[in-house]
Amino acid sequence: MADFQTKYFTMTESDAVEYAKTRLNFFDADAELSCKEIGDGNLNYVFRVVDEKNNKSIIIKQAGPVARISDEFKVSPDRNRIESEILALQNELAPGFVPKMYQYDPIMNCTAMEDLSDYEIMRTALIKHKKFPLFADHISTFMVNTLLFTSDVVMNHKEKKELVKKFTNPELCEITEDLVYTEPFYDCPRNDVFEGSKEFVREYIWNDQKLAFETAKLKFEFMTNAQSLIHGDLHTGSIFVKEDSTKVIDPEFAFYGPAGYDVGNVIANLIFAYANGLFTIEDENEKKEYLSYIEDTIRDVIDQFTEKFKIAWDEKVTEQVAKQPGFKEYYLDSILQDTSAVCGLELCRRIIGIAHVKDITSITDADKRAKAEKICLIAGKTFILNRDSIRQGKDFVKVLQDAIKEV
Ligand code: SR1
Ligand code: MG
Secondary structure, three states: OOOOOOOOOOOOHHHHHHHHHHHOOOOOOOOOEEEEEOOOOOOOEEEEEEEOOOOOEEEEEEOOOEOOOOOOOEOOOOHHHHHHHHHHHHHHHOOOOOOOEEEEEOOOOEEEEEOOOOOEEHHHHHHOOOOOOOHHHHHHHHHHHHHHOOOOOOOOHHHHHHHHHHOOOHHHHHHHHHHOOOHHHOOOOOOOOOHHHHHHHHHHHHOOHHHHHHHHHHHHHHHHOOOEEEOOOOOHHHEEEEOOEEEEOOHHHOEEEOOHHHHHHHHHHHHHHHHHHHHHOOOHHHHHHHHHHHHHHHHHHHHHHHHHHHHHHHHHOOOHHHHOOOHHHHHHHHHHHHHHHHHHHHHHHHHHOOOOOHHHHOOOOHHHHHHHHHHHHHHHHHHHHOHHHOOOHHHHHHHHHHHHHOO
């Protein structure tokens, strides 16, 4: 019998069954449990435990001492505490948009949470070219509530600083500082560039001094702007969807950083879905419909975020000086500028760096994949360099459309 109460170890599927039986007060005493490890992310182990008698199920997510993608990344299992605490907070700020948390175990570094198996991971669904018309509405509400309501504009400043302490996340931040802000912009040995894109990356990205300088500024903005409690990894693999509901998962990269980091990640990952559709859908009508759905979603995420942010600001702002005429617009403007920059960084890093996205790697035709990558890089660089002038949903869509014209 495994000992779950003294010392951490990485669980197997049968350990997870035993853990569910002995450490969780969730299943019936006579439950017939089975388990499958279903994690496909870069970091953790995700066990789905099911009672075969009645299909009742739960997720046990365990943080290992190193990342799954490579044991070069030694990441503190404390990320599970961060994840469980922020899920509880996000559930208060944006009810219904995160899974229910049942239990956090600081010895086994695991959390037990609601099984969302009637949902689909959004990236997987988008690769099948499914559409989710309510997504822009849902994700914009989630981002306004979690980002604005955790900021100094709304929160008591001392309470906010307590949250800054609680969610200081140095190891996971270091991964982002390296993989998003540093390595993609020089010929770093850890990069993993597709053969068909190597020459273009060298010329267009690595040989551009201005781009390197701008990414240096952005890295310091990421490290020093403790603006909002951000999710920190809000790509389409961190979002579960079904027709009428959206759930945000995996907030283990959460910390106090620039609010635009989350918004920019959402937009970049919609662009990956667009690139996939552009190069893999054969039927012209189907392609047209799908691409226009993604364009509308990009536009709506930005514009609905902006609109809801302004309304929530007027209702919730507590900081006296933030009520000065023009300050709301100034503050939102800087978030949208960061959104554009981060969208560009994410577009570049998923093509050049170690952690790719399936939307692009699943394009089997090498020429088409190289073209898809080129579009992402051209748009990515534009979002970074022109971040001063990209503000509305239509501006984000235009950058994408202009990049396509160049390929
Ligand atoms: C070592 S982790 C690589 C990437 O996976 C996570 O989902 C984050 O996006 C991170 O950058
Ligand atoms: Mg993740």
